[in-house]
Amino acid sequence: MSEEKNYIRTMLVNSKNHRYVAELDSMGVSEYMQLMIKSQQGVPSFVLDFSPLVDALHKKIDEKNNYHEESEIKLGRSSIYNIWRQIKGSSESSFAGALGANLVAKSEDLLNLIHSRLPRLTIDYRSNYQNTPLEASSKRAAAFSKFISDIDAALEILLCRVYISAKFGFETLIDDIVMTGHCRAIRNVVLAELK
Structure with a gap:
């Protein structure tokens, strides 16, 4: 993860009680933004909902x-x-x-x-x-x-x-x-x- 203070975290959430189950991924804000705007050939882009x-x-x-x-x-x-x-x-x-x-x-x-x-x-x-x-x-x-x-x-x-x-x-x-x-x-x- 980058040295930024702020970061994006993907969490797994239980749909019944809305409690966090596990952390799936963490990345810096700039890395996340790059995923949003930069695509590589053959690699699908994604944005967390x-x-x-x-x-x-x-x-x-x-x-x-x-x-x-x-x-x-x-x-x-x-x-x-x-x-x-x-x-x-x-x-x-x-x-x-x-x-x-x-x-x-x-x-x-x-x-x-x-x-x-x-x-x-x-x-x-x-x-x-x-x-x-x-x-x-x-x-x-x-x-x-x-x-x-x-x-x-x-x-x-x-x-x-x-x-x-x-x-x-x-x-x-x-x-x-x-x-x-x-x-x-x-x-x-x-x-x-x-x-």
């Missing part, structure tokens, strides 16, 4: 951001998630392909909306409110919650897009400059705010 992660993230965002998520973002995110679930369960490739195109179009619109909102949201929670300290703190916390809510939504949408790209062919991940651009933009905003 991370759909449980998408399901868990969707549920967590719903619970956590129930009061902070803007209705337009919430409805769009829910729509994308529902389309993703239909694709995930579909065995008909032409139907799944049409749904995949729909998911990409809807996710692109919603990601662009989120990108357009993030600068205003960062200004809102950085503002010097001319209120009592308690009111100012409350306004900043609410603004920061909205910022986090939009970041969470973008991450869920991007995971759905990666899943769809992997389902329809790894080669699309290599050349998808739009999706990687969204990932970099979200990463840059989060890093800038952490600094």
Whole structure:
């Protein structure tokens, strides 16, 4: 395994009680990503099914951001998630392909909306409110919650897009400059705010 601190672990899970039975494989994140995007002739590529992660993230965002998520973002995110679930369960490739195109179009619109909102949201929670300290703190916390809510939504949408790209062919991940651009933009905003 590489010297990275983070790594991917494949675990065997008992389907009845959902307990981990054994570790099957561990690899560095970069090694895992190489498996996703690099294929060798005669050797099939594979991606571990991370759909449980998408399901868990969707549920967590719903619970956590129930009061902070803007209705337009919430409805769009829910729509994308529902389309993703239909694709995930579909065995008909032409139907799944049409749904995949729909998911990409809807996710692109919603990601662009989120990108357009993030600068205003960062200004809102950085503002010097001319209120009592308690009111100012409350306004900043609410603004920061909205910022986090939009970041969470973008991450869920991007995971759905990666899943769809992997389902329809790894080669699309290599050349998808739009999706990687969204990932970099979200990463840059989060890093800038952490600094």
